[in-house]
Amino acid sequence: MTQPFATVVDIAADIASGKTSAVEVLEQHLARITERESDIHAFNLVTTEQARATAQQVDADIKAGKPVGPLAGVPVALKDNMCTRGIETTCSSKILEGWKPPYDATVVTRLQQAGAVMVGKTNLDEFAMGSSTENSAFGPTKNPLDTSRVPGGSSGGSAAAVAAGFAAVSLGSDTGGSIRQPASLCGLVGVKPTYGLVSRQGIVAFASSLDQVGPFTHTVADAALMMEVIGGHDPLDSTSLPQPMLSLTSVLGQGVKGMRIGRLADMPDGCEPEVLARMDAAYVALQAAGATIVDISLPSLSYCLTAYYLVAPAEASSNLARYDGVRYGMRVETGDLHSMYGATRAAGFGAEVKRRIMLGTYALSAGYFDAYYGKALKVRRLIANDFAAAYEKCDVILTPTSPTVAFPLGDKTSDPLTMYLCDIFTIPTNLAGHAAMSVPFGTGAHNMPVGVQVLAPALGEQTMFRVAAELERAS
Amino acid sequence: MTSQLSGMLDHFADIDKLDLSNVAPLAQPFPLKNVFREDVVVAGLDRDEVLAAAPAAEDGRFRVPPSLGLGEQ
Numbered sequence: 001m002t003q004p005f006a007t008v009v010d011i012a013a014d015i016a017s018g019k020t021s022a023v024e025v026l027e028q029h030l031a032r033i034t035e036r037e038s039d040i041h042a043f044n045l046v047t048t049e050q051a052r053a054t055a056q057q058v059d060a061d062i063k064a065g066k067p068v069g070p071l072a073g074v075p076v077a078l079k080d081n082m083c084t085r086g087i088e089t090t091c092s093s094k095i096l097e098g099w100k101p102p103y104d105a106t107v108v109t110r111l112q113q114a115g116a117v118m119v120g121k122t123n124l125d126e127f128a129m130g131s132s133t134e135n136s137a138f139g140p141t142k143n144p145l146d147t148s149r150v151p152g153g154s155s156g157g158s159a160a161a162v163a164a165g166f167a168a169v170s171l172g173s174d175t176g177g178s179i180r181q182p183a184s185l186c187g188l189v190g191v192k193p194t195y196g197l198v199s200r201q202g203i204v205a206f207a208s209s210l211d212q213v214g215p216f217t218h219t220v221a222d223a224a225l226m227m228e229v230i231g232g233h234d235p236l237d238s239t240s241l242p243q244p245m246l247s248l249t250s251v252l253g254q255g256v257k258g259m260r261i262g263r264l265a266d267m268p269d270g271c272e273p274e275v276l277a278r279m280d281a282a283y284v285a286l287q288a289a290g291a292t293i294v295d296i297s298l299p300s301l302s303y304c305l306t307a308y309y310l311v312a313p314a315e316a317s318s319n320l321a322r323y324d325g326v327r328y329g330m331r332v333e334t335g336d337l338h339s340m341y342g343a344t345r346a347a348g349f350g351a352e353v354k355r356r357i358m359l360g361t362y363a364l365s366a367g368y369f370d371a372y373y374g375k376a377l378k379v380r381r382l383i384a385n386d387f388a389a390a391y392e393k394c395d396v397i398l399t400p401t402s403p404t405v406a407f408p409l410g411d412k413t414s415d416p417l418t419m420y421l422c423d424i425f426t427i428p429t430n431l432a433g434h435a436a437m438s439v440p441f442g443t444g445a446h447n448m449p450v451g452v453q454v455l456a457p458a459l460g461e462q463t464m465f466r467v468a469a470e471l472e473r474a475s
Numbered sequence: 476m477t478s479q480l481s482g483m484l485d486h487f488a489d490i491d492k493l494d495l496s497n498v499a500p501l502a503q504p505f506p507l508k509n510v511f512r513e514d515v516v517v518a519g520l521d522r523d524e525v526l527a528a529a530p531a532a533e534d535g536r537f538r539v540p541p542s543l544g545l546g547e548q
Binding site: 099101103209235303306310325329333336337338340358359372374375377382431432 | 530541
């Protein structure tokens with residue numbers, strides 16, 4: 001597919017060489033925001049003045065011959081669950097509306113050090129709980145390719161911002177597919193790195209054993225560059241893996257000759273035929289490039305949904321206990337402490353967040369712990385074992401990212417379980433802590449984009465990016 | 476919401492048919508244990524900046540409504 005907007009790699013090169021300036025690039029992006037943001041609602045906040053100041057500084061540094069970072073002058077958008085010092089961070093929740101964090105997330109610091117220019121904070125499903133960005137307390141985000149449809153979620157604002165050309169790149173977070181699914185629905189590349197490869201410090205916690213940060217980009221090369229900037233050990237995150245960051249930009253041209261590509265022998269029901277047709281085309285393309293296709297099975301796949309929707313709400317119910325009206329965010333004054341807690345949470349949290357807190361608290365309660373949370377953790381082991389067995393036969397596994405293309409707004413909001421089924425192909429990766437990414441691979445129904453998901457074992461990013469690059473060449 | 480929650484719990488009963496008696500639980504992907512940093516003094520967060528984000532603060536502390544004794548007044 002042709003790229004409608006300039007890539008990160010090209011923008012950074014053109015600014016560094018003096019062909020254009022950071023201010024000029026920023027103003028192009030701000031002009032698109034002015035033109036279309038009122039229709040799309042990608043952002044909770046556009047940081048125009050800070051962005052202009054940063055871009056001017058980048059241009060001054062380049063003019064003065066100072067060394068600049070690999071993203072100097074590149075406009076980035078950040079999901080609004082990433083802490084930005086002194087800049088409102090809301091998680092699209094009324095309970096955090098107006099909160100200005102006293103520190104930057106590590107990924108934000110790394111982007112700043114690389115010279116990136118932050119243009120704004122993007123909309124999400126409240127506390128990243130959702131698959132369509134319709135659960136935001138501040139209203140839904142629309143898909144820039146068809147504004148009657150959802151952009152996916154929960155990082156729907158970050159996906160829409162890149163798809164609409166409001167930013168050259170954005171960061172999202174992925175707990176059960178929240179980067180890959182919106183990337184697929186908006187025709188972008190989206191990466192969920194191996195658990196621990198990218199720091200979670202300063203990312204508002206949803207489900208701590210599943211959350212990872214990753215980029216949305218137009219190209220695989222841009223995603224590789226972004227991963228090299230944000231990845232690598234962070235002493236401020238105790239779950240950060242101790243090894244140095246993998247080189248990804250260097251492997252993109254290596255091809256897939258001799259690689260073994262896993263294909264699910266028993267595909268779950270519910271996939272659109274056009275999506276399955278694109279999958280077949282992906283296997284053909286990789287085979288033509290010298291890979292072999294191997295049938296594999298993940299017998300526990302159908303149980304992942306249950307395991308995920310017990311584990312994630314259980315962890316969320318613990319993490320979200322911090323919103324108690326004492327240290328930050330909203331407080332509803334009632335006169336005494338205990339009723340203040342209840343009144344604050346009743347007013348501050350939206351319906352989906354309340355649903356998951358109740359589900360999680362129930363799954364962890366003394367009488368039901370073994371029946372729900374305990375069992376879910378054992379199913380989590382089963383899917384990890386399934387993957388281990390599959391990866392003895394293949395190097396990566398290919399699945400659809402989403403069973404369907406982007407669906408109309410309001411289509412799945414009445415039944416939460418229907419919405420949860422959007423995540424069937426993405427949640428196993430989070431449960432296992434592995435790497436996965438979505439790569440645009442043509443279009444399906446309604447001429448909307450289809451994403452192919454490349455799954456790799458833990459720290460298998462180099463192999464995963466080689467396959468992604470090959471799919472991109474073939475698309 | 477009650478019917479939605481019971482609908483979910485009905486769906487989640489699908490794992491009841493699995494034999495999990497010999498399966499060890501997996502609570503997090505990698506077994507990192509006892510991750511400590513060097514025991515050196517580093518700067519903490521700025522107290523005034525932290526308190527500025529609180530709904531109420533007083534004398535360098537978070538201010539909360541009373542938790543005890545209201546019934547005896």
